[in-house]
Amino acid sequence: MLRRLLCTSLPHLPIPPKAKTKTSFFPFPILNSHSIHFKTFSKMGDSRTPIPSFDKAQRSELLRALEASLGSSFSSDPLSPNPNPLILVISGPSGVGKDAIITRLRHSRRGLHFVVTATTRPRRPGEVDGKDYIFVSKDEFLGMVERDELLEYALVYGDYKGVPKQQIRDYMGKGFDIVLRVDIQGAETLRKVLGDSAVFVFVVAESELAMVERLVDRKTETVESLLVRISTAREEMKHVNKFDYVVVNAKGKLESAVMLLESIIDAEKARVSQRTPLL
Numbered sequence: 039m040l041r042r043l044l045c046t047s048l049p050h051l052p053i054p055p056k057a058k059t060k061t062s063f064f065p066f067p068i069l070n071s072h073s074i075h076f077k078t079f080s081k082m083g084d085s086r087t088p089i090p091s092f093d094k095a096q097r098s099e100l101l102r103a104l105e106a107s108l109g110s111s112f113s114s115d116p117l118s119p120n121p122n123p124l125i126l127v128i129s130g131p132s133g134v135g136k137d138a139i140i141t142r143l144r145h146s147r148r149g150l151h152f153v154v155t156a157t158t159r160p161r162r163p164g165e166v167d168g169k170d171y172i173f174v175s176k177d178e179f180l181g182m183v184e185r186d187e188l189l190e191y192a193l194v195y196g197d198y199k200g201v202p203k204q205q206i207r208d209y210m211g212k213g214f215d216i217v218l219r220v221d222i223q224g225a226e227t228l229r230k231v232l233g234d235s236a237v238f239v240f241v242v243a244e245s246e247l248a249m250v251e252r253l254v255d256r257k258t259e260t261v262e263s264l265l266v267r268i269s270t271a272r273e274e275m276k277h278v279n280k281f282d283y284v285v286v287n288a289k290g291k292l293e294s295a296v297m298l299l300e301s302i303i304d305a306e307k308a309r310v311s312q313r314t315p316l317l
């Protein structure tokens with residue numbers, strides 16, 4: 039068995055013959071006829087190290103013998119490097135289910151920080167400052183812009199909205215992955231700022247019809263705003279090729295969309311060449 043193992047894992051080495059042991063360089067018990075002598079590399083000296091047979095020896099004894107043969111001990115340090123914190127940008131046309139996916143992700147996965155956006159919009163009943171949004175005055179917001187404290191910002195229907203850099207830095211420093219939910223224009227700005235150092239995910243419904251049905255069923259839009267959202271969504275669909283991944287959120291399949299997003303996070307964490315957020 040060991041012969042086969044050596045053959046497979048160390049093909050450049052001669053397969054050691056089975057042999058009897060009389061003396062040992064290392065203080066191991068004298069081995070019987072099942073022992074195997076292994077001619078060590080020149081780096082490890084010219085000593086012959088006895089490797090006890092698999093069926094007779096204890097695992098710890100075998101490990102010590104293998105370590106002695108190789109001339110170094112086995113490390114229990116992780117073999118994969120620590121993954122960098124990830125910045126995940128989630129975007130997509132209106133009504134495709136971005137918020138629904140993010141709400142599920144909050145419950146299903148730990149170690150994520152969902153960025154709280156700063157806004158000049160007045161606080162609505164039930165909204166909590168610092169949780170739903172960071173509510174600031176227009177002057178305060180413009181001060182943040184001037185001090186270059188925002189990663190991205192936009193004027194939306196007369197109110198400013200922006201992503202505070204320091205919040206992202208603080209949470210990345212604590213080892214959190216960062217999730218940002220932005221519109222397509224925001225994603226484009228972030229791509230310019232962050233380049234390939236962040237992961238961009240485009241969420242879509244399974245079809246245009248499904249997306250419109252979802253917006254209608256949500257009952258949050260007037261007919262006018264519905265028409266604007268639909269024509270905007272048609273334009274936005276053309277930008278899909280600027281993203282790294284597409285997640286289809288099909289009707290009744292929210293869970294699958296969340297699982298796919300989690301797989302994307304896992305795959306990104308397993309990358310050999312990790313992205314290093316440019317912040």
Ligand SMILES: Nc1ncnc2c1ncn2[C@@H]1O[C@H](COP(=O)(O)OP(=O)(O)OP(=O)(O)O)[C@@H](O)[C@H]1O
Pocket residue numbers: 130131132133134135136137138139252253255256287288289290291292
């Ligand atoms: N997989 C799904 N199946 C059925 N309904 C869904 C699914 N995903 C989301 N929805 C519903 O579709 C509606 C729109 O979803 P949501 O508000 O999350 O979209 P959104 O992309 O965040 O929209 P907006 O950009 O306008 O804020 C909601 O009523 C939501 O509950």
